Amino acid sequence: MSMHDARGPYGETFTLQNVVSNNIADINVFNEPGEKGGDAGAHLVVGSEIVNGMVTTSEIATTDLHFFYGTFRAAIKVTEVAGTCSAFFWYFNDTQEIDIEFLSAQFNKDNGTFPVNLVLQSSESSEAGFDASNTKDFRRVNLPFDPTADFHEYRFDYLEKEVIFYADGKELARMTGSSVPTGPGHLLLSHWSNGNPGWSRGPPKTDATTIVSYVKAYFNSSMDSRQADFVSRCTDPAAEGAFCDVPDNDPTYFFTYQQNMTNNQTTYLDDENAAGCVGFWWSFMLGATLASSAWAIGL
Known part of the structure; x- marks a missing residue:
């Protein structure tokens, strides 16, 4: 990506080498160190060395593009090295985008200031040169914890007329109006600097690493086949068991393991075998791969 496209004095080059998988060492213990030592998860690296006028950066994205209304969650430990942007976001195009972004240069450990930037990229931000900071769809919220010290769950709920942002299950902000996206898109995690x-x-000044422990996506699919499945299966929304609770900030909870919650859903393992392969699924989850959950909201 050229510096013009990156909108900065440096370009960006996203490399596979900057996404490092560090699987959990013990498949029965979720919060233990990884096989390579240190924190388990997908390590997203921004390099300190400039290569041909570009900063080496990292990104993970889903290949599926049918992520519609839903709740999207990621456990992230943000770098403490100043000079990068760590982002968890939903994207359709440059004017339909939902962002959670951490700017490490804004962190101040001395006075306990740790802001997170919450953004809806829209036509308004496009007209401002993609500087959303002066639009109505931008919030900078100070977190009540140090996001570089441990993993925390960051979440946004994309609904028909609003987007709600959370950290560890606590609401940070909500945005409504014409900037709320109106169609499906896909999920990304990136770590970059320009x-x-x-x-x-x-x-x-030194290589910077942000670590992702898990990603969970419970959403309505825009695919016709999935919508037809929903109509045929959910004949009585008021029936017992028609709705499934999604616990907040629980790293070990996945619908894949819950009986009768993923019938006819796309999961990594088939429903019959999923419950018996929890450890292997954890290892897969932490292997620099985004896990799209069962279509849990409404489907």
Whole structure:
């Protein structure tokens, strides 16, 4: 990506080498160190060395593009190295985008200031040169914890007329109006820098790593086949068991393991074998791969 496309003094080059998988060492213990030592998860690296005018960066994205209304959650430990942007976001195009972004240069451990930037990219932000900071769909919220010290669950709920943002199950902000997206898109996690003094700053003086422990997506699919499945299966929304609770901030809970919650759903393992392969699924989850859950909201 050229510096023009990256909108900064440096370009960005996303490389596979900057996405490092560190699977859990013990498949029965979720919060133990990884096989390579240190925190288990997908390590997203931004390099400190400039290569041909570009910063080496990292990104993971789903290949499916039918993620519609739903709740989207990721456990992330953000880098403490100044000069990068760590992002968890939903994307359709440059004017329909839901962002949770951490700018490490904004963190101040001395006074306990740890902001997170919550954004709906829209036509308004496009007209402002994609600087959403002065639009109505931008919030900078100070977190009540240090996001670089441990993993925390960050979440956004994409609904028909509003988007609600959370950290560890506590609401941070909600946005409504014409900037709320109106169609399906896909999920991404990225860690980047382009030297833009108004946003990422940097590049970092040393290699910077943000770590993702898990991603969970419970959503309505825009696929006709999935919608037809829903109509045929959900004949009585008021019936017992028609709705499934999704617990907040629980790293070990996946619908894949719950009996009768993933019937006819696309999962990594078939329903019959999923419950007996919990450990292997955890290992797969932490292997630099986004796990799309069962279509849990409404389907």
